[in-house]
Amino acid sequence: MKNFIGFLLLLTFANVSAQSIPGYMGKRLTIGYSGDYMIAFAETSRGNDGIGMKHAHALNFEYTIRNRTNFCFQLRYFKTGISSIGSYYYGNSAVTYQSRDGRPLQLNSFNIGLGYKFFNKGLLAPVGKYIKPEILFLINKCSYERDRFLYYDGGQKYANIGTGEYTTFDLGLTYQIGRQRVIGDRIVIDSGLRLGVMASAFFSNVGSILFDSSGYSSSTFASRLDNAIMNRTFGHEFFNVHLGIGFLAF
């Protein structure tokens, strides 16, 4: 991975020195905030109650490296709830999660995105319509109240599980189509649609289609949590509306 990032950076900065790039009025670095939004019909951070909004926040650094290309670095964060981790067996009983305040498991995802914005033919970055492929590194932290897993063993009992926090890593590919405007020669407005596919979910699902997974047991607590985070992240990232604001720094 390190090598891959190194290669990306080399490719990027090799171009920077080789070209005379206009940017916008000579400004090539954009710093900004953006959010990915979509109405969530289930599994919001509040759980399954009603319709909510799923969203992610990001801090963006974009640098124009060629006439029609921006190199994009993104620090991103989103938080959501996981209402169920499915049928995990503790002893001989299925376990359900029941927090004290009714909140589901909380998933905090910290992401790093590396990508390129390719502006349409004839345009000059950073103005106009673009497409943006991006690689997303996700550090997902799922927090829960460790003594609120409930199971039935002749009577209702709480299972004493884990440390209260579970961390997974994931890799995603996103594809964004959007449009950027520059207002007052300084403010950059970015809007578009974003499609994301998480590698783990993709390979897991494709794997289960390609290979016989009926004998595969995933009934341990960790694997169920992995699975739940993977599916939740996949749902969260799959399709979003993208809105951003930034300024042209230099």
Next chain:
Amino acid sequence: MMHKSLFRKIVCIAITVLLFNDGLVAQYATDYTPLKSSGMLPEEFLRTARSLSEEDLKTMGYGTDRIAKQQFTISSNYFLRDLLLSGDVLVNDPLTNYVNKVADELLKNDPELRKQLHIYVTKLPDVNAHAFDKGFIFINAGLLAQLENEAQLAYVIAHEITHVVKKHSVNQYIENIKLDRGISTYETGSYEARDIAKYSFSKDNETEADAEGLVRIKESGYSVKALSGAFDVLQYSYLPFELVEFKKSFFEDEFLILPDTLFLKKTSEIKSNDDYDDTKSTHPNIRKRRGAVEPELVVADEASRKKYLVSEEEFKKAREIARFESCRLYLIDRDYVNAIYAAYILLEKYPENLYLKKIVAKALYNIAVTESNSNRNKPKYSYSVGNNARLNSKSYSIPDYEKIEGTSQRLYYMLDNLNAKELNIIALSYAFKAHKKNPEDVVLSALTDSLFSELVNSNELYMGDFSKSTKAQIIALDTAKVPVEAIDTTAEESKYSKIKKQQQKVEITTDENFTKYAFVGLLQDSEFVKRYKKASKGLTKKEEEKKDNLTYKERKKRDEQLAKENKNKYALLGIEKVLFLEPFYMKVKSAGGNEMINYFESEEKQVKLAEIQKKCADRLKLGYETVNTKNMTTTDIDRYNLNSILNDWLTERFNHGDNVDEMVVGTDEMKSLIEKYGTKYLAWTGVYNEKGRKSHNTYFFILFNMESGEVMKYETRFTKSKDNTDLITSFVYNSLMHVSKKPK
């Protein structure tokens, strides 16, 4: 015996004519200065199309066809404003002043109407005049050059006044819409019939303008009989303004003798047909027009009427100026042979006129270099500006002489039958001789240098290729040798010596070899020799031959390399200052196959684009000069003239297309203009935006070197997006960045 008073009258007229003729000859004997506007700019030149339209719309009322009238008014004012600021319209110049005096005479009895009219002369060579319903009448210089008398000019003005008074343009516009929609009462038939009806409606308007114009003439003091030749002017408008036999001696001197075979013994007859098919013409054919008007050219008081109410002298002076001006306008139009012929006609009268000699030298130069250029394998570049492919490849060739009628055909034939080398030699000979007579003239001197360079670099003709001795001297030398052989009668002359003798004889006697002796006289001139040597310094024929002795693959590789080098060469130009022309902006709305120009927005966006240019240039610290005609005041006549010069230059340069060898020669003022602004670079930017279901933009930026005419940078961007300010800013900045940034 002649009556004493009549005799006195004749003597007076003769003296006036002599004085007048001498006056004109004296005035133009040595030079002519092209026309310029002067004085204060009229108010109507300073208003935007929007303000002109808003005023008209307020007074339009609520009658039928209101929307069509509104559309017409807006578009008409837009094009009127465009024309007023195009640089083609002359203000307070001798021609416009004279034409207005004629209009004053014509409308002496109708001062109210006179006040509503704005009459100007336009710097266009076509034999034409046109009017806007708003009261603007434009008479082309090309028409003035062809008229026979002042009464004819008055008739042309009267004809155009009828168009204005009767609102023919707007009526035509409304009728065309109705005919398109099938709701016109003028024609209710098929689509084809309605299409033809549009032309018929226009022809009816023209017939009415002819008739009403004649009525107006009859109401004035102008001679009606003098109009009998008015339609001849139109019929023969394609011919030069005079028919003068072209003499071969024009290009010749004692040593440069052109072969007789280059000159047609008989030129073709003038076959003009006045009864041509006018079904799809906006005007009735000449025979119909003449037939309708000439029977009416009878008035009882003809004897008291005059051909000239202003003055014959002023008419002839105006016509002469128009003729001088036409020579230059032909050059701008790339009509080189016509320019030479027009100058030739005037040179008969003013043989020492520098302006005319320069016209001939410039036209010859461009003909010669285009001919040389067509023989070379040069990499071609093509440019297209916006939706107009005006800078695309445009090769020049002399018009087919068979299509030319009258006396000028001889000149077309001659030039068409000369090859590149011969043309170069004739052009150089003419330019150098003109230069020797006018050594102070920098244009002639520069032309001479360029022709020397062309002779050496393109046509590979070195001093050794020309004879320093005359034909007679060589023959004398030859005959001096021949008797030695002739005396030896005992020896039998071999077949081969006979062949050689024959060849030698042919070489000396044939007219085809006239170029060999072309410079016999000039090679005696030390300046000629010095400049020729300077041009050929470091070059030998051998080297040149070697250079061009390439295979197809090698040449292709060389061309690719050259194109690559040129691309790199012009990537970053490091230019410090640029002169910006008023930008072009057009917004078009397309729906259902129809395109409508959004005039108001186009005008506003044009102003915005100029602001963007300034903003980007400032940010790049690129020196910014502009000849923008927006926000002019009445005292901005210099800016107006400057805009006119630059537009002339640009029009001519665009006419040359990708032919970079051709020199932009229509104006001699570029040098002083370059000095005034401290830059030789001229930039022109534009946007064409079409909004249909989606928006499309075409952006262009073009940078010229005004000294050489070279295109330094050419950029177009086609985008499927709205023409937002930020988008256009990014384009302009990018263009200017490449202009201003220095290459590493």
